[in-house]
Amino acid sequence: MKAVAIAEVSLRRFFRDRSNIFSVFLFPVILVLLLGSMQGGASNPRLGFNAETPDDLSAGLLDGLEAVDGFVVIEYDTEAATIRAVERGEIEAGLIVPAGFASALQAGGDTELRYVSRAKDGLQGIDTAIRSVVARQSTLLRTARFAEQQGAGSFENALAMAAEAQISLPPVEVVATSSGEPFALAGLGQFDIWSQTTLVLFIFLTTLQGAAALVQSRRYGVTRRMISTPTSVRTVLFGEGLSRLAIALVQGIVVFVGTWLIFGVDWGNPLLALLVLAMFAIVSSGAAMLLGAVASNDQQAGSLGTMFGLGLAALGGAMFPLAALEFLSTTVWRVAHITPHAWALEAFEELVGYNGGFAEIAGFLAILAGYAVVFFALGTWRLRAVLTR
């Protein structure tokens, strides 16, 4: 109960400073939503399509593009409207079919399709789809032209025959077999992975900033006075940590639910994902209390919190995916697992990538619990030493 009283007062003081609400709750959520939108979120990329003089060939191209999964095709009346839409970010790319497209090809001449994108190197998925659709149509056109030259009739007839032949011929099938373990995150969108790493990064970073609250209590002399009451150092630290845990949990749940509802991020089993989140929040609170017991002033706690928050996140795979670290070097991957971040991310990967259950993540949860115990024990030892020796 005393720990709850300490946590209650700590939260009361936290919420009394309105800037905390922005920096701890609104800022990460806004950042996640903003970056999520930039990453494209859950919606498919949009490709603008404009044919200056619509004809059968341009219609065939449009049909071919619309048949491709993974992006949406939006038609525009003019080239200018298509380019403007790209520039405004309303669509990711635009394909412009020039006037006289069909007649130029039917006459045996060359023509160019104009592809517009804001991304310097294009968008890989859309690029590939367009090239594929255009290549298929080029093959038909070359076949029709060859047939026309060989006396098989008019270009239109030859084209119709080539199209029919393409449909009737059985396709060559490429059979893929997998070797070794499948890459867990292969089926996930970029934002799915990014949401996990962002959640872990922010929870730890912002919770570490809570160390300043403990330092402030010490500076006010209140922590020492608490020790003069029948309250142990462990209870004081637990109470302060409890308030940080509550803040971290609310922050985590807001990001969790926000990304799930708005971007359709896959978190696997939501209850188990919340369990991982809760355990990681406990670890973060323990780390904050250790830092609060070690730091000698608010500024030091703030700068050390930022340094460790970002440093451990980078090392632990919250900035570069763990899988990438593993490809880079086994040693780097092992070093990453010094951090609790790596274990939390692996637990999320198990839930999301492999549809894991409790049994599969129990080991990760136990390791995270170990971190929490060590952090709280070291924090208690340090705070007791600071206050009573």
Place this chain on the structure above:
Amino acid sequence: MNSTTLTGFVLECSGIRKKFGDLVAVDGVGFHIAPGETYGLLGPNGAGKTTTISIIAGLLERDAGEVSIAGEVMNPQSTAAKRHVGLVPQDLAIYPDLDARENLRFFGKLYGMRGAELNQRVDEVLEIIELRDRASDRSEEYSGGMKRRLNIGIGLLHRPTLLILDEPTVGVDPQSRNAILESVEQLGEQGMAVLYTTHYMEEAERLCDRIGIIDQGTIRAEGTQQELVQLVGQRDRVRLVATGNLTAGAAALGNLADVDESAVTADGIDLIVKAAHNRLPEILAAATRTGVSVAGVDVDTANLEALFLHLTGRALRE
């Protein structure tokens, strides 16, 4: 909460020793306090007062010695002994961004108080420290004296057996200072044992039933104010501003009990008297009988300042 031991003392400590590196801050300090007694630790800054009370309050580990409060051994881990103690630290120890009521409620909960009992006691303490009207204002908006009173109020919340006040009037305006001293006097009258540290001689003289003179980590002398003053062997000097037959008067006054010396001066008679405050009526009556007309009396009594000087060779406020 009233608890005493078989010996009848609320606090018993002996042989307390504490070193910080090479510095011996407290060396063999020991004393005891009975219920309702106000004990003063009088000494200059750096004498070891705060270290001593930090050990007694269970805030600091000690290197040696024994401390028991109401029969419970005190150390930083002892929650049982801490239940009996109310500590008022020298530096303010309150949350400035909480109001008085919130601060009091918070510490009340840490003392295990809950519900109606807590609410009632908070109201009582707000009344005692005269902050009821400002109870909902953030304490950072209070004057220095109001903050000090809140600081004291927190120590009173759970009706401790022993209230420890560490220089509670430092940096306080005269009006607030007087209010604080009156509160401490009332607490003593109500039966609370009080350990009061100060380097103000007047406060020790006004409040304390017994005083320990502490310097350089050791108690140099201990006793009631009178006992301490007698240690100096110093007597009071009484100056009578008088006219009339001064020679006869001086001779007559010199024969009175406890008057060790008498002498005629330019404007009257000077006497050296043991416990002058007890002898003044007799002296004035004798002077009148011998035809001396007294226009004024000036008594220089022996005091703790003189005692400290006598014991340490240094002034109390050096």
